[in-house]
Amino acid sequence: MSxxxxxxxxxxxxxxxxxxxxxxxxxxxxxxxxGGQAWVRIANFAILYVFLALGLNIVVGYxxxxxxxxxxxxxxxxxxYALLASPHFGIHLPFWVILPFGxxxxxxxxxxxxxxxxxxxxxxxxxxxxxxxEIIRIFMNNLNAPINITNGAQGITLIDPIxxxxxxxxxxxxxFGISLSGPQKYYFLLVALAxxxxxxxIRLQNSRIGRAWQAIREDEVAAKACGINTRNIxxxxxxxxxSFGGIAGGVFAAMQGFVSPESFxxxxxxxxxxxxxxxxxxxxxGVILGAVLLTGLPEALRYGIEPLQxxxxxxxxxxxxxxxxxVFGLALVLVMRFRPAGLWPSSLRRRELSEVTD
Amino acid sequence: MDTLLQxxxxxxxxxxxxALVALGYTMVYGIIGLINFAHGEVVMIGTMVAFTVIxxxxxxxxxxxxxxxxxxxxxxxxCMVLGWGLERVxxxxxxxxPRLTPLITAIGMSIVLQNVAMIIWGRNYITFPPMIDKxxxxxxxxxxxxxxxxIVVLAALVxxxxxxxxxxxxxxxxxxxxxxxxxxxxxxxxxIDRVIAMAFIIGSALGALAGCMVxxxxxxxxxxxxxxxxxxxxxxxxLGGIGNMAGAMAGGLLLGIIEALGAGYIGDLTxxxxxxxxxxxxxxxxxxxxxxxxxxxLFGERTGDRA
Numbered sequence: 001m002s003x004x005x006x007x008x009x010x011x012x013x014x015x016x017x018x019x020x021x022x023x024x025x026x027x028x029x030x031x032x033x034x035g036g037q038a039w040v041r042i043a044n045f046a047i048l049y050v051f052l053a054l055g056l057n058i059v060v061g062y063x064x065x066x067x068x069x070x071x072x073x074x075x076x077x078x079x080x081y082a083l084l085a086s087p088h089f090g091i092h093l094p095f096w097v098i099l100p101f102g103x104x105x106x107x108x109x110x111x112x113x114x115x116x117x118x119x120x121x122x123x124x125x126x127x128x129x130x131x132x133x134e135i136i137r138i139f140m141n142n143l144n145a146p147i148n149i150t151n152g153a154q155g156i157t158l159i160d161p162i163x164x165x166x167x168x169x170x171x172x173x174x175x176f177g178i179s180l181s182g183p184q185k186y187y188f189l190l191v192a193l194a195x196x197x198x199x200x201x202i203r204l205q206n207s208r209i210g211r212a213w214q215a216i217r218e219d220e221v222a223a224k225a226c227g228i229n230t231r232n233i234x235x236x237x238x239x240x241x242x243s244f245g246g247i248a249g250g251v252f253a254a255m256q257g258f259v260s261p262e263s264f265x266x267x268x269x270x271x272x273x274x275x276x277x278x279x280x281x282x283x284x285x286g287v288i289l290g291a292v293l294l295t296g297l298p299e300a301l302r303y304g305i306e307p308l309q310x311x312x313x314x315x316x317x318x319x320x321x322x323x324x325x326x327v328f329g330l331a332l333v334l335v336m337r338f339r340p341a342g343l344w345p346s347s348l349r350r351r352e353l354s355e356v357t358d
Numbered sequence: 359m360d361t362l363l364q365x366x367x368x369x370x371x372x373x374x375x376x377a378l379v380a381l382g383y384t385m386v387y388g389i390i391g392l393i394n395f396a397h398g399e400v401v402m403i404g405t406m407v408a409f410t411v412i413x414x415x416x417x418x419x420x421x422x423x424x425x426x427x428x429x430x431x432x433x434x435x436x437c438m439v440l441g442w443g444l445e446r447v448x449x450x451x452x453x454x455x456p457r458l459t460p461l462i463t464a465i466g467m468s469i470v471l472q473n474v475a476m477i478i479w480g481r482n483y484i485t486f487p488p489m490i491d492k493x494x495x496x497x498x499x500x501x502x503x504x505x506x507x508x509i510v511v512l513a514a515l516v517x518x519x520x521x522x523x524x525x526x527x528x529x530x531x532x533x534x535x536x537x538x539x540x541x542x543x544x545x546x547x548x549x550i551d552r553v554i555a556m557a558f559i560i561g562s563a564l565g566a567l568a569g570c571m572v573x574x575x576x577x578x579x580x581x582x583x584x585x586x587x588x589x590x591x592x593x594x595x596x597l598g599g600i601g602n603m604a605g606a607m608a609g610g611l612l613l614g615i616i617e618a619l620g621a622g623y624i625g626d627l628t629x630x631x632x633x634x635x636x637x638x639x640x641x642x643x644x645x646x647x648x649x650x651x652x653x654x655x656l657f658g659e660r661t662g663d664r665a
Contacts, residue, residue: 337451
């Protein structure tokens with residue numbers, strides 16, 4: 001991504017591609033708004049999931065640590081924002097204080113969980129992280145008595161939107177002659193955040209740390225023998241992934257204006273993991289594709305299945321919600337069956353895999 | 359001390375069920391190293407099938423015990439077929455795929471089964487018809503029912519039978535060989551495909567049995583019941599050292615008892631700060647603490663080099 005490469009024809013092509021991408025990204029919220037603000041919100045969630053999936057990609061894709069409780073960090077970030085910017089405690093801090101604080105807190109949780117458990121291998125780590133995620137969720141669900149901290153299953157409402165001075169992200173306002181709705185503003189914020197994460201991901205991938213992660217992923221003993229401090233490096237991956245989860249949680253809370261433990265179930269962790277694996281673990285474009293597809297697919301099914309059933313059978317035969325999940329599950333199974341390395345694996349990984357299967 | 363005894367009895371009942379489900383996880387994991395996330399759903403389907411059979415036979419005038427047995431038998435057979443089908447359709451084609459691929463497939467299958475069950479049996483709780491007269495026995499201030507006795511005895515018998523199968527029969531030997539080293543087992547003439555299918559079939563049968571036990575213990579069933587049950591059972595399997603069958607049995611019992619004791623005493627311990635709705639936390643807390651000190655579970659022999 002260096003500037004000099006712009007001179008060569010290949011570099012020019014890359015810049016044109018980037019320009020096209022920027023154009024499309026700019027157009028999305030306005031095109032989606034034609035179908036109603038609901039579509040803009042779906043686009044927002046797609047980007048939020050891109051953000052989350054890329055955060056998890058650091059842990060699972062780069063360092064090869066199977067984390068099934070990623071949503072716990074997302075929850076920590078979300079509740080952190082909710083508690084510090086809502087009438088629940090009467091505290092209203094600005095977002096630029098809370099988001100870094102939420103990220104730091106999630107990072108701390110990541111280290112707290114990671115420090116004692118990262119010596120575990122593979123599936124043991126998976127179940128421990130899963131358990132941790134459940135513990136966090138159960139606490140969120142029950143910490144309403146005797147002292148009401150999280151307001152239990154009802155969740156916290158009326159969370160402040162992100163606001164810069166008088167410029168609130170919740171209301172429609174006009175900027176440079178263009179009318180922007182609340183979701184559209186969040187869209188641009190999310191795109192900016194996602195771009196930041198993507199840049200960090202790319203920079204990490206080829207850095208000294210990134211190569212250390214890959215070494216650990218491929219063979220931990222060998223990595224250790226090469227002088228990598230595996231414990232610290234793994235902890236770093238864990239903490240970094242957790243911080244991204246924390247930021248995403250904060251944005252989620254601000255965007256929704258409401259958080260409840262229901263949003264942080266194990267299913268959510270699994271969905272994010274599925275995005276990473278389905279798209280192509282460790283490959284940034286693949287992970288983005290996975291996140292966009294898995295957010296878009298259920299929504300598309302929501303709008304597609306109901307009319308389809310009515311058209312074919314004349315009435316609703318099967319509950320659309322369960323049919324939607326059914327198709328989602330089948331899609332996971334089928335993609336894994338026919339593209340075991342994901343939809344868009346990195347070329348390096350593909351080469352490794354084809355060698356193994358020989 | 360009556361709380362202690364009472365919670366021990368309840369914990370033993372619950373633990374027996376966890377142990378049976380945990381065996382299904384551990385057998386599959388021991389042989390192909392896959393966390394079969396859909397196993398909890400197999401347990402749920404077993405419960406639902408038994409429920410359907412029992413309800414449809416309830417008015418037929420057959421003796422209640424016969425109806426129960428028929429329901430149980432059909433559920434076990436249905437789950438064996440389901441387990442075999444899962445392995446054949448979903449997991450076998452992925453045997454040489456990257457490690458996380460079958461895991462995602464298992465998760466996908468779990469979602470599919472759960473929603474199929476929801477379409478068939480609806481989203482409401484289903485109450486199990488009481489087939490046997492519940493008798494309550496009292497010992498030393500604690501009480502237990504004949505259902506609980508039946509669960510514990512049946513589970514013990516099944517575990518003894520399974521131990522015999524694994525330790526004494528040719529099939530069991532093939533299974534142990536495959537678990538140790540698939541390639542060498544293959545060279546020794548073991549039909550790997552058959553062994554793996556067998557692990558799924560036996561595990562599913564145990565799961566169906568456990569499902570029926572939970573159903574008759576709580577007298578309630580739900581399409582999402584397999585999820586938490588499966589999670590706890592998997593925790594139990596890891597607690598005992600995953601891949602180790604004796605470990606799964608011990609882990610299941612231990613987890614059941616810890617959970618029951620925890621739920622019974624948490625109020626006293628924390629001065630009523632935390633109530634019994636924190637019950638689910640114990641399983642995971644204990645798991646994390648145990649793994650911190652024994653990274654391959656309580657009875658795990660492997661040093662955990664298997665990533």
